[in-house]
Amino acid sequence: MGNALETDDYVMLSGIQHFAFCPRQWALIHIEQQWKENVVTTEGNEVHRRVDDPFFDETRLDKRSVRAMPLVSESLGIRGIADMVEFRRQGEPSAETVILPEREGHWTVTPVEYKRGKPKKADHDALQLCAQAMCLEEMMGVSILVGELYYHEIRRREQIILTSPLRQRVAAIVSEMKHIYAAASTPKAVYKAHCRQCSIVSLCQPKWSRKGARSAAMYIEHSIGELEL
Known part of the structure; x- marks a missing residue:
């Protein structure tokens, strides 16, 4: 989370979840720079603090885990940070694998996003995860079919299939975010x-x-x- 300011033609990837929840909430945080901590956000910050280590890069057997990995998509115009990206060694090359410097074999790429609560009916978390995958695909020239959401409350991961409709919604949301940000216009409140x-x-x-x-x-x-x- 956070209220980092968007710059140039890029918007913050973390804002996708805010926007999907409520466009006005996103605008208050990312345009007006309004923020207020509460129990929920404090707990969420603590969960992310545990994985927010840009120097963590660990390889065990056929799995490499990288934390706090910078992300960017030139085509979408978004920037952000992935909580964790996992690479798993595979036997054969494919569209879903990459070659990693100084490491043998071919590796799949999986973004892992950490959340404080439990799985939700809404797709806000999945949209943020999908945006991370889309950045990684563009950065590494790879196809990513699934991502994972780790929920602190239930202490387990949920696998998310990154479908075409989910990707299309990410692109539509980012486009709308950029339009509203350029206009510097906070949407009206709609009480729900x-x-x-x-x-x-x-x-x-x-x-x-x-x-x-x-x-x-x-x-x-x-x-x-x-x-x-």
Whole structure:
């Protein structure tokens, strides 16, 4: 997670999950730079802290694990970090394998994303994982058919098939993110049940702002003004 600012023609890969959950939440974090920690985000940060080691590169037998791997897709215009990328040695070359420097054999590539909770009905996590795979495919010239989501609450991985519809949705979301970011326009609030799960609901104020496109910054200014009266 995080609120790193988008630069040039690139948007942050981590924002895909935010956008899929709520475009307004994404805009408040990535355009207006609003953020508020709560128990959920703190726990999530702790889970990621354990795997956020850019110097971790371990090979055991036929498996290589690399943590905090930088990602980029020139075609999509996104940048980010993969929690972990696993390479597994295979016997024969194929479209799904790569050759690694100073290592024998042919290796499959699998992005692994770590999450604090448990599997969800919505595909927000899968979209972020799929975007990571799409970056890796472009960077390494490989085909990646599956990725894995590790959920801290249940202590196991879930395999995600990276389908064409999932990839198309990633591309559509990134395109919309770039359009909104270029316009620097925060979407209007639409109050729904999922607002209760949002870490920045107190900044968004969806019930207060749903009648107009008011930003979190305007809300804070309004609140301060009331206190000074």
